[in-house]
Amino acid sequence: MELLQQDMQKLTLEVNRSLQAQRQQSSTPLPPGFAQRLNDLESSFGQNCQKLENLEAELASVFHLFCEFRNEKKPDLPATASIDPVNKVNNTLVPIDGTLVWKIDDFASKRQDAIDGRKRFIPSPVFLTSQNGYKLSARVYLNGDGMGKGTHISLFLVVMRGECDALLNWPFSRMVTFKIHDQNRVADVQDTFLPKKGSSSFRRPKSECNIASGCPLFMALNSLNDRRYAYVKDDTMFIEVTVGDTDQSPQDSQQGRIN
Secondary structure, three states: OOHHHHHHHHHHHHHHHHHHHHHHOOOOOOOOOOOHHHHHHEEEEEEEHHHHHHHHHHHHHHHHHHHHHHHOOOOOOOOOOOOOOOOEEOOEEEEEEOOEEEEOOOOHHHHHHHHHHHOEEEEOOOOOOOOOOEEEEEEEEEEOOOHHHHOEEEEEEEEEEEOOOHHHHOOOOOOEEEEEEEOOOOOOOEEEOOOOOOOOHHOOOOEEOOOOEEEEEEEEHHHOOOOOOOEEOOOOOEEEEEEEEEEOOOEEHHHHHHH
16 A cells, blocks of 8 residues: 555656646646646545555554454463363473373384484373373383393383472372283283382472383383284384372382282
8 A cells, every 4th residue: 555655646746747847848828727627636646545544554453453362362271171181381282181192103213223322212292190280201212221121112101390290299109001002903012000109200300300210121022023913013103101090009119010
């Protein structure tokens, strides 16, 4: 619109200059009513320019309201409202029902990285036990760790520092289940454990996350070669981590496995 106004103004100036030049070069009078007609056109043009400016201002106002609407922060849901089992942590959608289904693609390449020591473990996405619950993640060592190094796949849970830790019970004492899915649906590999009593891995985190703890002997690596099962299919493995929804009595000695 501004360009249109500028073009019209330039045209009007050129017409006026032409008329003035013609008056100076010729004594022939202008046709009757010509000057008045020109004045009327100039007045009409000025009014139309004003209308364009008003319209432009209205459009700018509407656009501003639209931008505010798009950027408007949605109100927090009340505690009693029903919610989807996903939430946002650092602008990333995460599960909030205590269950993580974790897809590991490019398995062969990542396992070779683990064997060569380039990347010993793979961290999982973050997940929560509830909307305001424990913040957790998992780690998988595709060539094993500790007593399972070179012989087993090791799986560990990591308790992370969360926004609502002050409202939670500590130490963390929920039952944890790890599972590697058999994509032939014959026999999943599963193990369940309770946190060890007194372990620093399950205390309230003072840093970003605690030391990982879990199952170093989760699954024997030679199971990957058993053709009856498909723990890796199309170069993809699926790991599931499930955390119970109630606190349990911590184990007194070593970490308790429940078979």
